[in-house]
Amino acid sequence: MCQRIGMPPISTIGFGRTDVSSPSRVPKPPARITVRIVTPRHRFSTMTEASPPARKPNARRWTQHGMLLVILLIAAALRIRGIGFGLPALHDPDEPLFMMTALDMLRSHSLNPAWFGHPGTITFYCLALISLAVGASGVATGQYADAHAFVSAVYADPGILFLPARLFFAACGVACVYLTWRLGRRIGGVRAGLLGAAFLAVNALHVDYSQVIRTDIQASLFMLLCAGATLSIAERGRLRDYLLAGLFVGLGCATKWPAAAFAVGPIAVAIWRIAHGHADARKLLLFVAAAPAALLLASPYLLLDYPTVIGNLASEARPTHPGATGHGLVANLAWYVGDPLRGTFGIAGIALAALGTILIGIRNRRAAVALAPGIGACVLLLAVQALRWERWLIPLLPFAAIAAGYAVAALAEMARSRTGRPLALLEPLAGLLLVLPMLQATQVRAVTRANDTRQLASAWLRANAPPQSTILVEHAALDLLSEPWKPLFPLGKAGCVDARAVLAGRIRYSDAETLRSGSPVVDLGNVDPARLASCRARFLVLSHIDRYANDRVTYAAQWRRYAALTRGAVLRHRIAPIAERLGGPEILIFETPPAPPPLSSAR
Known part of the structure; x- marks a missing residue:
């Protein structure tokens, strides 16, 4: 030796x-x-064997694992806290879409989601399994007589099913934190990995969308797995890594279409390896075949029901959306950095993420080649979209967290080399200084989510609306169904429908989508003008009116519907969100004076 x-x-x-x-x-x-x-x-x-056993490496390893466990527990606590917000009312407009589709699959005994806008297939299948597990346990314990009784109970109280589903997505969010640690450790060492995981664990935007039933967090999970497989391709170039990368790209696309951007990574790494003399051409071809194969295996109805796919994609490709219309590549990039990213990472976090990105490119050539193409393609895809949403930034948050953690670790190492001192606590202290303001932003968003304008609107109605009143509500105020009123809900071609009767009939999402007619929002502004008379009510609870009032030129037709319905009505109450205290949209509550009784004819 x-x-x-x-x-x-x-x-x-x-x-x-x-x-x-x-x-x-x-x-x-x-x-x-x-x-x-x-x-x-x-x-x-x-x-020699006579020496005492080495304990420092083991102690260091246990310390690192202990810190990781603490980070994961914090991530789980932040995502579970307040996860039942709003229930039984549904504040996120897309949550009913996913749950109704999953229930439709179970009721029809079909694997066809019949909706492919995201496409969301993996999410629908997971929700169907969760629904099946919750329903089966309820029937087995005697809580529900049969499956029909379970579905009826869910329509009466969505929390029965929505809460377990939200907990599943919270677990996906914690898994993203763990994968961020793994990827960060491979790129920059244990300290960079722990810092990156800590930054993501407390990120307000990531916490928020880990608490709702959507595709974003689940798609981010597959993108992180794909990034890890791509880095393995750069390091070893094994066939197994190419196949795994193709599998994760396919599963990511079956969850949300933009995951396809990460397919650029394995392709770029393969070309780089071939240029350096590696025989990876056949492996690249297998990756190119594996990705669509995994997509179609996970979502076979993309082919079997392609007319629906085409219709859903055409409906999703909207040039405008109230409050979310983009303004071109540069303006969109500036908005993503200056609004959601700055609001959850802070200026210092953005600066460290930028520095870390540069340092990784200089110091770790393999990681840069493996990750930069996919991340760059994803950024470009977001920036060129006609619309912009803060949730579209979620897949990029783990990589920003890793870059920031890498920068902190690198700066601490520079400080140690200059001073010649160990400075063992430098990274934890620097990380804490960055985590604290991020944690404050998370706390603010948690408070505003728990205290919502729509809840105050329900409280005002309970105090002021007489029994038997007809009430039009634009949001999914299922908390009002038990009250002695007739609730109306706008539903496109159908006009305004009796919400209690519709839910009692257990409406299918496919029916709701047909009545919606591809409109971007289900609200009063998109009701068929010929059916506007069906929306007349004693009280109008309008939560979308400000979107159209702020842009009456672009949305002139929608604004005319609001103006026609509120003409002659009295504004009884206005509920506006309050920074750091009250969340939700601005809500206007109008009361329409009762019509005078008809005059009796003289005899």
Whole structure:
């Protein structure tokens, strides 16, 4: 062994004053013998079997795992806290879409989601399994008589099913934190990985969307797995890694279409390896075949029901959306950095993420080649979209967190090298300084989510609306169904429908989508003008009116519907969100004076 690493033969090594090469004298083995080997780049020592067992590496490993466990527990606590917000009312407009589709699949005993806008297939299948598990356990324990009773109970109280589903997505969010640690450790070491995981664990935007039933967090999970497989391709180029990358790209696309951007990574790495003399051409072809194969295996109805796919994609490709219309590549990039990213990472976090990105590009060529193409393609895809949503930034948050963690670790290492001191607590202290303001932003968003304008609107109605009143509500105020009123809800071609009767009939999402007619929002502004008379009510609870009032030129037709319906009505109450205290949209509550009784004809 000594000869292999460049040491002289063991017979010529002296211990103290005695030479072990002398056969006439065998010294008593000392209690501790240390051989120090100095190489140009490394210094290390080995001990004989008589030495005490090395405990520092094990202690360091347990410390690192303990810190990771603390980070994951914090991530889980932040995502579970307040996860039942709003229930039984539904504040996120897309949550009913996913749950109704999953229930439709179970009721029709079909694997066809019949909706492919995201496409969301993996999410629908997961929700169907969760629904099946919750329903089966309820029937088995006697809580529900049968499956029909369970579905009826869910329509009456969505929390029965929505809460377990939200907990599943919270678990996906925690898994993203864990994968961020793994990827960060591979790129920049344990400290960079722990810092990156900590930054993502407390990120307000990531916490928010880990608490709702949507595709964003789940798609981000597959993108992180794809990034890890792509880095393995850059490091080893194994066929297994190419196939895994194709699998994760396919599953990511079956969850949300933009995951396809990460397919650029394995392709770029393969070209880079081929240029450096590696025989990876066939492996690249297998990746190119594996990705669409995984997509179609996960979502076979993309082919079997392609007319629906085309219709859904055409409906999703909207040039405008109230409050979310983009303004071109540069303006969209500026908005993403200056609004959602700055609001959750802070200016210091953005600066560190930018610095870390540069340092990774300089210091870790393999990681840069593996990750930069996919991340760059994803950024470009977001920037060129006609619309812009803060949730579209979610897949990029783990990589921003890793870059920020890498920068902190690199700066701390520079400080140690300049001062010549260990400064073991430098990274934790620097990370804490960045985490605290991020945690404050998370706390603010949690408070505003728990205290919503729509809840105050329901409270005002309970105090002021007489029994038997007809009430039009634009949001999914299922908390009002038990009250003695007739609730109306706008539904496109159908006009305004009796919400209690529709839910009692357990409406299918496919029916709702047909009545919606591809409109971007289900609200009063998109009701068929010929059916506007069906929306007349004693009280109008309008939560979308400000979107159209702020842009009456672009949305002139929608604004005319609001103006026609509120003409002659009295504004009884206005509920506006309050920064750091009250969330939700601005809500206007109008009361329409009752029509005078008809005059009786004289006889």
